[in-house]
Amino acid sequence: MVGLILSVGILAILSGGLLVAALRVRLWAKGRPANIDWWTGIAALPRRYLVDVHDVVARTPLNARFHMFAAGGFLLSLPLLLLTGIPGFSSPWLWSLAALSFIAAILGALLDIYRRAVLRPGELSRGGFARFPFLILIYALAMLIIASVHVLGGRLPFEALAPLIAVGLGAAALLIFGLGRGPLRHAFAGAVHLVVHPRPARFAPAPAERRGIASGLEPLDLDQPKLGVETPSDFAWNRLVGFDACVQCGRCESVCPAHDAGLPLNPKALVQDLVRSLDAQSPDYFGTPHTGIASSRPGRPDQRVIGEGATLHPDTLWACTTCRACVEACPMMIEHVDAIVDLRRFQTLDKGATPGKGPELLEELQATDNTRGLAAVRRVDWASDLSLKVLDESNACDILLWLGDAAFEMRGQRTLRALVHLLDKAGLDIAILGEAEKDCGDQARRLGDEAGFQRLAHDNIELLENRRFGKIVTADPHALHVLRNEYPAFGGHYEVVHHTALLLELVEDGRLQLPDLEGEQVTYHDPCYLGRYNGEYAAPRKLLEIAGAQLVEMERSGPRSHCCGGGGGAPVTDISGEARIPDRRMQQAVATGAGCVAVACPGCTQMLEGTAQPRPTVLDIAELLSGAKP
C-alpha cells in the first residue's frame, strides 16, 4: 500500500518534472542551431562526467564527497521507490536498499549543510541552492523512516505513515519540479551540456596539464545578417544549456582576477545574468553581484542582453581579461569566455560600442595592421644592428621568429634582443618576416572585431603560405595561441613554439649554456595564453631550475595562475575597479619574497612592470637567461 502510493507519487512527480524540463528545452530551442554530434556526445557522457567533471569537482574533496552521497543517494532512491509499488518487488531487501540510498542522501545533505553553515565559503549563493540540501534532507529523512518501518516488518498503521509520505513526496516534488528553475536543473542541463558541449575537443584524452584545453575561438560567419549576440536567442542553443547548468558554486568568482580587483565582473553573476536574460520568471539571484553594479533584471529571449534597462551592464562585458580562469575552474564546463566574446562581437561589429581606447586600437589596426598605429618598418627598428635574415620568397630558414606587436616598444624589444642573442648563441638559422608581418589579430578578436581579425589572419596566412620555414617561434603567447589554435580554422597550419620551449630544447640538447642563477630567488608568472590556453607550464620553470635559480611559487600558479590584467584588450577598454589587476598579482609575487618575477609574455611584462614600487624586478625568461641581472 505504502509502496504503491510512493511509487505512483514518484511517477507522477517525475512526469511533472518531465513537463517542466520540456518547457525548459523549449526555451533552449530559442537559441541558434548548433552542429552537434549526438551519438559521440551521448557515448562520451559517462567519461565526461566521471573523469572531466570529477577532476574539477574533486579539487575540493569535500564537495566531491557530499555530491556523491547526496546526488547518488537521491537519484538511486527514485527508481527504488518506483519499484516498491510494483507487486513482487517490494521486499525488505528492496526497502533496505532504499534505506541505504536515503542514508547516503542524508549524509550528503548534512555534509553540504556543514559546508554552508560551518565552513561558509564566501563564493556560495544563498537562495535555491542553499535550500537544496534541506529539501534533500527532509525527503530522505521522511523516506528513511518509512523504509525503516518496512525493513523492520512494516506494522505501523497507515495513518501514522501518511504525514511522512506527504512530507517525503512533497519534498521530492519541490526538488524535481526544480528541473525548470530550481537547483535540480543543474543535473539535467549539466548532463545535456556534457552531451552537446560546444567544445567537444575539451574532453579528448590528454596528459593532465593539457586536459580541458580547447581554447581557440570559433570563427564567426561574417555573412550572417546579425553578427554576434544581441539577445539570448542569438546564442547557439547549446550555449544556453551551458548557462543553465550553472550550480552557482562560485569557483569562477573566487578565481576571477577582475572580480578580485573589484572590477564590475563576477563570472558567476554573469552566467546567472545570462540565465535570467533568457527567462523573465527566473528566481532572484542571491550571490555576490558584480562589484559596483546594481542587481540585474531578468529579460526575455528576444530582448537585448546588454544596455540600458537590459540584464548586463556593458562594463561587466569589457572588464573580462579572457584569462579563462573561470572556465578552468568551472565544474560544469561552462564557457564563460566564449559567451563574453559572442556578446562583444555584436557590441563591436554592430554597434561600434567598444569602450575606452578600444575603437582607437581597432582603427589603428585597420590603418596600419598593427595595434600601435605605427609604420610597419618600426616593427624591426630595434633589430637594425642584429643582421637578422628577413624571410622572402627566395630564401628559407629553420626558425621563423614571429615578433608580435611588442616589437614596437622598447620593453618588448629588450626581450626580443635577448632572445635573438640566445638563438644566435645556439647557432640557429633564424629569420623574421620583417615589415611584412602583421599583427596576429589577437586583440581585435578578443575585442569582438572578428572582421578585423579575419582580415589579419587571411593576410598573415597568405604571407606565410609564400615563405619557407621550419617552425614558428614567438615570445608572445597571444601570437602563439592565435597562430597555433585559431589560424587552422582559416587554413593556416604551422608548428608554433613558445620561446621557452625552444630554449629548453636547446639547453637539453647541449646547444645553449645558461648563466648561473645560483642563489637567485625567482617566482614565475604563468601567462594565461601560454598556461591555461596552451597547457605549457613546465619549460619556463625547468629553464630556471637548470640555471640554478631557486623557484618560489606564488599563491596562485600553474593552471590556477592569476592573470596580469593584460589579456582580452582589457588594458585598452580600461574598465576601472577598486584596485588594478596587475597590482593584485604583484602583491602575490611580493609575498613570495623573490627578488625577480620571471615572465614569458610581453603583455605580462608590461602589466607587471606597471605596478607600484618597490617590487621585484620583472624579467622575461629570455632576458634572465641571456644574463640580465635579476
Next chain:
Amino acid sequence: MGSPYEALLRPLTIKGLTIRNRIMSTSHAPSYGDAGRPKDRYQLYHAEKAKGGIGLTMFGGSSSVSPDSPASPWNQISVADDGVIPYFQEFAARVHGHGAALMIQLTHMGRRTRWDTENWLPTVSPSPVREPASRSIPKQLERWDMERIIADYVSAVRRCREGGLDGCEISAAHGHLLDQFWSPSVNRRTDEYGGSLENRMRFGMEVFEAIRRDVGEDYIVGIRMSADELIDDGLSFEDCLTIAKTLSQAGLVDFVDLLGGQARDHMAHAIILPNMAFPVAPFLPLVSAFRAELDVPVFHAQRIMDLATASRAVADGHVDMVAMTRAHIADPHIVNKLMADKADDIRQCVGAGYCIDRIYAGKDALCIQNASTGREATLPHDVARADTHLKTVVIGAGPAGLEAARVLALRGHEVVLIEREALAGGQLLTASKATWREALTGITRWLVQQVQKLGVDLRLGTEATVETILAEAPDIVVVATGGYPSDGWIKGAELAQNTWEILNGSVEPAETVLIYDGLGQHQAVSCAEVMAKRGAKVELVTLDRAVGEEVGGTNFPVHLRELYRLDVIMTPNLTLTEIYGEGNKRVAVLRNDYTLEEEERLVDQIVLEFGTLPNDALYFALREQSANKGKLDLEALIDGRPQMASSTEGQFALYRIGDAVAGRNVHAAIYDAKRLCRVL
C-alpha cells in the same frame, strides 16, 4: 604607451648605411693619436661607445689631409698618407663588431694650427689674417696650393673608404680652411675666391666636387659647419643656410653636422663648447631651422647631455642624429642603459669641460668623473666581481670615498661608508656654491645614488674613529677624508678668511675685499664672483700672469666675463707676503715678483686660496695597526695589479686616496679610488 625616448632608438638610413639609433658622438680630438695614427687607445675609446650601444661614433676631430695642416698638435690623426689605412681597417672592424657605424672628420686647418711643428711649414689661409686662438700668421694661398689641397682632400677620402670607414665629414667649422674661405672675417681676397658669397664658396665647392667625382655617389660624405658664426663680421645664419643648401642640393654632402658659433678667440671657444654655465642645447633652435630647409639628415652636438633633451630634439624634428659627445665621455654606455631601462644609472655629463680643457692645455682628454674614459685598456669601465668578498670601510663620502665605495661594492665586497657631514659630496658641495658651478653636484649625486643602489651602508653625520672603524672588523680601510684649506703659511693668515668660508656662507663678505689666489684654479675666481655678486668691492690678486691661469680654455672665459661684468679688479704678478691688522681693517702686503717692490692694500676682509692640506689624522692613527702600514705599492697601482693582500689574521689593509694624500682635483680623487679599488 611607449617610451619617451623611443624616437632615439629609430634607425636612420643614409645611402647604404643604416645607423641603428639616433645617438652619436661627433668627431673630436681627445689627443689619443699616436704618431698620427689611431692606435689601440684611440680605437678602444670609441669601441667602448660602440659596445655601449651608440649608433654612430665619429672620431678624429680635425684629422689632417695635408702636410701643412700638421697632425701633431693635439696628437691628431694624419690621413695624408696611405699608412693610415690599416689602422682604419682595424678600427672599423672593432667598432662594427659592436654594431655601430664609424666615421671620421677630415680637414685642412688653414691658419688654425701651428707652423712650428713636425714639418715646419707655414700655415695657409685665403688671406694672411692672424687668428688669435692659434696665434699664427698664415701664408695667403696661391692657386697651386689650392689644387694641391683639393687633391689631398680627395686622397684622404679615398683612404677612409679603403679603410672601411662608413663615411667621413669634411670640417668647415671652428674656423678651418673651408670656412676661412667662407667667412668675410678672414677672407679678404679680391680674386674669384673672395668677395661675394658665391666666390667665397668657390673653393669649398671645388673640394666637394672633386671628392664626389673621385669617391662616387655611394660613399657617405658630410660636412661639419656652423649654422651662424654669431659675430658681426662673420657668416650669418642666411649665409650658412645658403651654403648648406647649395652643397646638399648638388648631392655633394649626405649629411650636415651643425653647430652654433665659431672659435677664433677664447670667448668663442667657451661659447662653441658650452660648459655648465650655459643652458642645455643652446643652439638647437638654429639647427632646427636648418633641418626644416634641408633634404639631407642633420646632426648636431652642443651641450645635449640628457636623454630627455636628446629625445625631444629628435622626436620634435629638430635634428636627425643627436650627438651626445661629452655625454659619452662621461658614460659610454648611454644607449645600452636606455635600452635596458636603466636610464637612471647613466652617469650624466655635468658640463665641467674638464675633457676639452685638458686638450687646450696640450694634454689628453679625461673625464672629470669617469676615470676609465680614455683608459679602456688598463682601467675597464665595468668592474669585475672579486672572488672573495671582504669587509671594507671607507671614510669620507667625497668623490674619492664615494667612488671607492661604489667600486668596492661592485666588486661584491661589503662596504661601510662613513661621512662626518650630514651630506655626501665633500668639497664639491663647496665648489658648487659658486653660481654657475652648481652642476658639479651632479658628480656626487650620481655616485651617492649608485652606492645606495649597490647596498653600501652609508652613514652620514657620523664621525669615524679608530674604535668605530676597528669595531667593524674590516679587511680593508680606505681613508678618503679629503683636505682642509691651507693658509699658505702666510704671516698673519689668522686675520684672513678662506674661500670655503665664503662659499659655504659661514662668513659674510665685507665691503672691500682682497682675494689672494695662490692656486690659479676655479676656487678664487669663483669666490670673487660670489662676493662681488653679493655687493663686495673685490680685488683679486694672484702671483700668476693672469687670474685663473690654471682654469681651462672653455671655463676661464666665463669666469673672466663674469668678473669683468662685476667690476672685480684683477691684479696679476703679486705675491702675498704678510697680513696685519689696522683697527677693524686688514692690510695685505704684496710683492711684485718681477720688480720685488712691495705695495699694500687696506681692506675690510682678506680671503685666501692656497688649495688644501690633507685631513690625515685618522690615517696616521690607523697606520701602525694596519697590515701594510699604509704602504701603497705604486708599481702595482700603475700596472693595475692588486696591492699586497693583508695576510695577518685580524689585521686590515689601509689605503689613503684623494685629497687626503695631497690636494689635487676631482679626477685625481676618482682615479685614485677606481684604480686602487677595482683590483682589491
